[in-house]
Amino acid sequence: MSTTTPITPAAKVERTPASTPGGPRVKREKILVTVRLRPLSKKEQSLKDQVAWECVDDHTVVLKQFSHDRTNSSAQYTFDKVFGPTCPSDIVYEEGAKEVALSSLRGINGTIFAYGQTSSGKTYTMRGITERAVNDIYKHIENTPAREYIIKISAMEIYNEVVKDMLKPDSGPLRLLDDPEKGTIAEKLEEQIVKDIAHLRHLIGICEAQRQVGETSLNDASSRSHQIIRLMIESSLKESSGCVNSYMANLNLVDLAGSERASQTNVEGSRLKEGCHINLSLLTLTTVIRKLSDGKRSGHVPYRQSKLTRILQPSLGGNARTAIVCTLSPALSHVEQSRITLSFASCAKEVTTTAQVNVVASDKQLVRQLQREVARLEAELRTPEHSAFSNSEVMLMEKEIQIKKMEMEMEELKRERDMAKSQLDELQRKVQRDQIGRHPMESSSCRVAKCLTFSAQSRNPLRQSSTVPSMLVHEIRKLEQLQVQLGEEANRALEVLQKEVACHRLGNQDAAETIARLQAEIKEVRAIRSLTREVDVRDVVSAPQVGANLKEEITRLHSQGSTIANLEERLENVQKSLDKLVMSLPTISYYKEDLTKSSKTTSKRQKILPLTSSGTANRPQHIRAPCSHSPTSREALEPDVENKAPENNLIPHENISGSGMATPSKSEDGNVSSREDTPGYRRSSSVNMKKMKKMFQNAAEENIRSIKAYVTELKERVAKLQYQKQLLVCQVLELEANETVSCSSEHEETISDLPKSPDSWRLIFLEQMQQIVQLWDICHVSLIHRTQFYLLFRGDPADQIYIEVEIRRLNWLQQHLTSVSNASPARVGDDSSISLSSSIKSLRQEREFLSKRINSRLTEEEREKLYIKWQVPLQGKQRKLQLVNKLWIDPNDREHIEESADIVARLVGFYEGGNVAKEMFELNFALPENKKPWLLGWQPISNFLRL
Numbered sequence: 050m051s052t053t054t055p056i057t058p059a060a061k062v063e064r065t066p067a068s069t070p071g072g073p074r075v076k077r078e079k080i081l082v083t084v085r086l087r088p089l090s091k092k093e094q095s096l097k098d099q100v101a102w103e104c105v106d107d108h109t110v111v112l113k114q115f116s117h118d119r120t121n122s123s124a125q126y127t128f129d130k131v132f133g134p135t136c137p138s139d140i141v142y143e144e145g146a147k148e149v150a151l152s153s154l155r156g157i158n159g160t161i162f163a164y165g166q167t168s169s170g171k172t173y174t175m176r177g178i179t180e181r182a183v184n185d186i187y188k189h190i191e192n193t194p195a196r197e198y199i200i201k202i203s204a205m206e207i208y209n210e211v212v213k214d215m216l217k218p219d220s221g222p223l224r225l226l227d228d229p230e231k232g233t234i235a236e237k238l239e240e241q242i243v244k245d246i247a248h249l250r251h252l253i254g255i256c257e258a259q260r261q262v263g264e265t266s267l268n269d270a271s272s273r274s275h276q277i278i279r280l281m282i283e284s285s286l287k288e289s290s291g292c293v294n295s296y297m298a299n300l301n302l303v304d305l306a307g308s309e310r311a312s313q314t315n316v317e318g319s320r321l322k323e324g325c326h327i328n329l330s331l332l333t334l335t336t337v338i339r340k341l342s343d344g345k346r347s348g349h350v351p352y353r354q355s356k357l358t359r360i361l362q363p364s365l366g367g368n369a370r371t372a373i374v375c376t377l378s379p380a381l382s383h384v385e386q387s388r389i390t391l392s393f394a395s396c397a398k399e400v401t402t403t404a405q406v407n408v409v410a411s412d413k414q415l416v417r418q419l420q421r422e423v424a425r426l427e428a429e430l431r432t433p434e435h436s437a438f439s440n441s442e443v444m445l446m447e448k449e450i451q452i453k454k455m456e457m458e459m460e461e462l463k464r465e466r467d468m469a470k471s472q473l474d475e476l477q478r479k480v481q482r483d484q485i486g487r488h489p490m491e492s493s494s495c496r497v498a499k500c501l502t503f504s505a506q507s508r509n510p511l512r513q514s515s516t517v518p519s520m521l522v523h524e525i526r527k528l529e530q531l532q533v534q535l536g537e538e539a540n541r542a543l544e545v546l547q548k549e550v551a552c553h554r555l556g557n558q559d560a561a562e563t564i565a566r567l568q569a570e571i572k573e574v575r576a577i578r579s580l581t582r583e584v585d586v587r588d589v590v591s592a593p594q595v596g597a598n599l600k601e602e603i604t605r606l607h608s609q610g611s612t613i614a615n616l617e618e619r620l621e622n623v624q625k626s627l628d629k630l631v632m633s634l635p636t637i638s639y640y641k642e643d644l645t646k647s648s649k650t651t652s653k654r655q656k657i658l659p660l661t662s663s664g665t666a667n668r669p670q671h672i673r674a675p676c677s678h679s680p681t682s683r684e685a686l687e688p689d690v691e692n693k694a695p696e697n698n699l700i701p702h703e704n705i706s707g708s709g710m711a712t713p714s715k716s717e718d719g720n721v722s723s724r725e726d727t728p729g730y731r732r733s734s735s736v737n738m739k740k741m742k743k744m745f746q747n748a749a750e751e752n753i754r755s756i757k758a759y760v761t762e763l764k765e766r767v768a769k770l771q772y773q774k775q776l777l778v779c780q781v782l783e784l785e786a787n788e789t790v791s792c793s794s795e796h797e798e799t800i801s802d803l804p805k806s807p808d809s810w811r812l813i814f815l816e817q818m819q820q821i822v823q824l825w826d827i828c829h830v831s832l833i834h835r836t837q838f839y840l841l842f843r844g845d846p847a848d849q850i851y852i853e854v855e856i857r858r859l860n861w862l863q864q865h866l867t868s869v870s871n872a873s874p875a876r877v878g879d880d881s882s883i884s885l886s887s888s889i890k891s892l893r894q895e896r897e898f899l900s901k902r903i904n905s906r907l908t909e910e911e912r913e914k915l916y917i918k919w920q921v922p923l924q925g926k927q928r929k930l931q932l933v934n935k936l937w938i939d940p941n942d943r944e945h946i947e948e949s950a951d952i953v954a955r956l957v958g959f960y961e962g963g964n965v966a967k968e969m970f971e972l973n974f975a976l977p978e979n980k981k982p983w984l985l986g987w988q989p990i991s992n993f994l995r996l
């Protein structure tokens with residue numbers, strides 16, 4: 050069982066017909082009129098009354114002939130359906146009411162009512178219909194789990210011309226008010242939200258119990274009031290599709306009081322008064338129906354003469370599908386009353402209504418939806434992005450720390466370099482001093498060698514004196530070399546570090562700017578939210594105001610779309626900089642580790658032998674600035690990280706005896722570790738490069754994923770906004786069109802009519818086409834457009850919508866051109882692209898264009914024939930242009946139009962290019978992208994559509 054959830058009453062409900070992009074598809078249809086003949090009642094049987102009526106087939110009821118009754122004249126009435134005395138209520142509902150009842154689930158208002166004399170079976174019939182309709186509605190709801198339904202009920206009765214609330218009997222008489230949007234409404238009428246079918250049945254039961262019933266001679270329980278039970282059915286898609294629209298329709302179940310003759314009902318006093326009111330309101334109803342059936346909608350229809358007709362106004366010729374079941378007593382004694390009923394039914398079947406799908410976009414709903422959207426946006430900006438923000442901020446801080454560390458390491462390196470240099474100087478000075486003191490002719494190395502030999506011999510007398518000096522000399526040379534290399538290395542490292550620091554500073558600045566930009570975007574979104582709040586407090590507005598508001602809304606949506614596009618762009622940038630950042634991280638980390646290692650190595654070595662190098666020969670190959678080009682890409686760096694770094698850290702163990710340096714080895718999992726990891730070695734400088742790299746990679750990928758997801762969402766949102774924008778465009782178009790067409794409502798009715806018979810459609814088509822041709826002429830529409838349209842739409846009923854749209858467009862254009870030409874010169878100047886003169890100019894250019902094609906498209910013989918036929922002097926100047934100037938100039942001559950279209954089609958080559966797609970005139974009002982010069986004549990519309 051699907052239950053409904055309560056909603057707060059909508060502040061304003063905008064009813065828009067199910068909008069096709071070209072405007073409302075107004076469907077005019079006739080009221081469904083059926084007749085139900087009840088069996089003779091027991092009373093009638095006891096009075097030996099006779100059955101006067103017979104249902105001869107499913108559609109016809111006939112008055113029988115009685116020989117003894119001279120006044121009795123035969124009569125036959127035909128309706129959509131006629132139900133005989135034995136027909137069960139199921140069939141009456143199925144064939145006489147179901148379609149209308151279920152339309153309400155699709156957003157189409159429906160009204161079902163029973164009309165007939167007292168005791169003819171109205172209440173009996175309406176009870177059957179109501180019960181089945183309720184069952185069907187809930188069955189439909191159960192079978193449609195994708196939609197959420199909200200059903201509300203209200204009930205009123207009109208008793209002695211006083212409206213009463215049947216769900217709140219103590220509330221007293223209700224006033225009828227005219228709502229500009231909803232029509233006539235009963236003030237303070239109770240609306241109850243229905244929880245489920247049992248609740249609905251219970252509430253209907255309460256209404257039944259409240260009903261004014263009295264005994265008359267014809268009916269023991271005669272309804273003395275008109276009862277209107279109204280179900281308000283609203284439905285929307287359950288999933289959060291982002292669509293703010295839902296359907297809303299009212300289903301009115303009306304049980305009228307019966308018309309009666311005081312002489313027959315034998316009433317007096319209050320019953321008589323009731324009867325008078327009943328008869329009066331029914332009389333007004335009959336008058337209204339009669340007027341409407343005449344087809345003279347423009348004339349005065351006295352809806353306001355009774356409360357019943359005021360309330361039922363939309364159901365009588367308005368936005369609703371209506372079914373009337375006329376109930377008849379079969380008794381001969383009631384023949385006259387039955388005739389009156391049948392005459393009412395005959396009029397009613399000529400009445401047409403314009404049922405529309407009511408797409409509801411209440412301000413509240415819209416605002417709620419927009420608020421949700423804004424909240425979601427903000428949340429997104431806070432979560433994925435904002436976390437991306439936070440990530441960026443955290444990363445920025447981390448990088449700052451790295452920079453600080455690097456700077457400190459630089460200082461340390463400088464200090465070590467200077468120390469090594471001073472020690473070397475000191476050593477050299479010492480050697481020099483010794484050398485000078487002993488043998489001035491020997492080279493310094495020899496001097497050092499001798500000195501060292503001497504000291505070595507003195508410490509270790511067992512050593513061979515000849516090997517020691519050569520070793521020392523070798524050592525000193527090596528030290529000298531190392532000193533130079535160390536100096537170079539330190540300078541290079543400093544250089545790289547400086548670049549690195551500069552680069553990160555720049556990156557930090559970029560990221561900070563991006564964050565600031567994104568924060569500005571959030572502010573923008575907030576501003577939009579406050580705008581939507583303003584919409585909430587807006588009151589009822591008139592159609593032009595709504596049009597203006599919608600235009601504003603479209604502009605806003607445009608800007609919102611572009612804002613989101615900007616956001617997308619910004620995010621792409623952020624994504625790129627994050628990529629860059631992430632790419633640089635392994636390098637930095639590696640470099641940092643490397644550097645730390647290097648510095649540690651150096652300092653460690655320093656303690657034992659200050660001038661020992663850590664494989665400096667290969668060092669420059671893997672000291673790379675992350676901001677430098679090719680070598681800094683992650684791919685380029687990986688081999689360095691995994692393979693070269695350990696090698697570079699390899700220090701020949703023999704050379705540095707007692708240094709305590711470990712030889713790094715590569716483990717199976719790719720980790721680069723020193724031998725200190727293994728037992729016997731001190732665990733300290735393990736560099737898990739692969740793990741680290743993976744960590745950074747994961748973090749980077751995670752960031753990129755979340756950003757991509759957000760970008761996708763943004764794109765979806767842009768699509769949704771565009772969809773909303775299109776809807777709004779349609780609404781504006783409709784409003785504009787309504788304004789344009791309101792002055793010629795008769796015309797609209799004609800074009801909106803969906804004729805049932807092909808003959809009537811043909812007639813309407815010819816009439817509409819004639820109108821279109823005239824409007825083309827008035828509006829100076831492109832000849833090629835006219836030709837295309839004229840040749841494409843030849844009267845197929847499926848083309849009706851195109852015809853309708855074309856008429857709307859042209860009506861708008863005509864009005865627009867008129868208003869522009871009436872405007873002040875300044876105004877015309879402003880709007881010159883849509884002016885009459887620009888249209889005429891375009892048309893002239895098009896005629897010139899067509900004339901130039903005559904020679905290439907027509908043979909000489911054909912040309913001659915045409916000149917003769919179109920009375921162009923054979924010897925005259927500019928014959929081609931003269932000929933083209935004669936095309937499409939007489940909108941009232943069908944033959945002329947036909948021939949003009951034929952010639953233009955040949956000149957443009959329509960026949961060669963195959964069929965022109967009807968979609969070219971598609972309802973979204975879009976012109977083909979590859980707009981050809983000859984479509985310039987249609988420019989005003991395209992300008993209009995750009996809005």
Ligand SMILES: Nc1ncnc2c1ncn2[C@@H]1O[C@H](COP(=O)(O)OP(=O)(O)OP(=O)(O)O)[C@@H](O)[C@H]1O
Pocket residue numbers: 086087088090134165166167168169170171172173174268270271272273305306307308376
């Ligand atoms: N189709 C039918 N089959 C059998 N009985 C019927 C049928 N229609 C009506 N009746 C019976 O006829 C009687 C009068 O019917 P009902 O009260 O519905 O008439 P009504 O038109 O609503 O009268 P009123 O206008 O006075 O309220 C009732 O007893 C009802 O049960």
